[in-house]
Amino acid sequence: MSAVEIIGSPVSSYVRVVRIAFAEKGIPYDFRPAAPHSADVDAIHPMGKIPCMRHGDIELFESKAICTYLDKAFPGPKLIPDDALGAAQVEQWISFVNTVTDPAIIRQYVVPGYIIPGMAQKAPDRACIEAAMPNVDKQLGILEKAVTGRTWLVGDTLTLADINIFPILAGAVRFPESAAAMAKYPNLKAYYDLHAQRPSVRDTAPPLPKG
Ligand SMILES: N[C@@H](CCC(=O)N[C@@H](CS)C(=O)NCC(=O)O)C(=O)O
Structure with a gap:
């Protein structure tokens, strides 16, 4: 499958959450800088908010959902406990x-x-x-x-x-x-x-x- 793409602005605190999570899992990603309500973002988030994620055919919005996908789909330290x-x-x-x-x-x-x-x-x-x-x-x-x-x-x-x-x-x-x-x-x-x-x-x- 292709690399994960994280879409959003480097100044956004929610985008930073996702980027920290990817770094802690040790999963590389392509960072695509994009402002809220830009075409790339509107294509994924119904309210034009950042971050968004694309992984092959999979598109996700909302930082928590992106981090849950990351934690469950990829190896590396668990960021959400199993218990x-x-x-x-x-x-x-x-x-x-x-x-x-x-x-x-x-x-x-x-x-x-x-x-x-x-x-x-x-x-x-x-x-x-x-x-x-x-x-x-x-x-x-x-x-x-x-x-x-x-x-x-x-x-x-x-x-x-x-x-x-x-x-x-x-x-x-x-x-x-x-x-x-x-x-x-x-x-x-x-x-x-x-x-x-x-x-x-x-x-x-x-x-x-x-x-
Ligand atoms: N609940 C969303 C919040 C995302 C959010 O509010 N992002 C801000 C940037 S930090 C944004 O896109 N603001 C533009 C807007 O609210 O229209 C998430 O967790 O991803």
């Missing part, structure tokens, strides 16, 4: 992070506060940032509790649960208010600092804006 409780706990964290943590930190703080104004060469949106910070802080506090006394969110090895929070924490440490909030949570900061050194995480860091 019922471990698999459920991984699912629990992915669902929570995608529906609660990502909206709070990425969609309501990083993107409208910094990324969109930056693309228009405008100053950060202070009103948006101030409104978002209480929830950013709350989410970081929840993750602090989840990783206290643990190296991994679930069980005693890397899983898709950890992979789903790495890009969000990378977004949090990049901007001053959320970086200051992270500094209040020593276990979360230590967890992030440790895992940020993984080649899969380092090698998928989004390009920084010019200037």
Whole structure:
């Protein structure tokens, strides 16, 4: 069968999740940079979102579905545990992070506060940032509790649960208010600092804006 193609932008946190997962499994892929709602993406995702995947005749959208296919179709370390409780706990964290943590930190703080104004060469949106910070802080506090006394969110090895929070924490440490909030949570900061050194995480860091 032909190589797997991952379609999406290198700056997307969800695309980064998939790319980290492929790297951790040791499965090579062709990366096809594409923006949301571009023709390549619209051909696969009904809402034009990224990431998308193509593998021969197989097309998939949604990061969790792509990662599940990866984990079940290819050899390499299991990213979703085989046991019922471990698999459920991984699912629990992915669902929570995608529906609660990502909206709070990425969609309501990083993107409208910094990324969109930056693309228009405008100053950060202070009103948006101030409104978002209480929830950013709350989410970081929840993750602090989840990783206290643990190296991994679930069980005693890397899983898709950890992979789903790495890009969000990378977004949090990049901007001053959320970086200051992270500094209040020593276990979360230590967890992030440790895992940020993984080649899969380092090698998928989004390009920084010019200037
Ligand atoms: N639930 C989707 C979310 C994907 C998503 O929201 N991707 C963003 C980029 S990080 C996107 O395509 N945004 C464009 C839009 O919402 O129209 C997944 O897990 O793949």
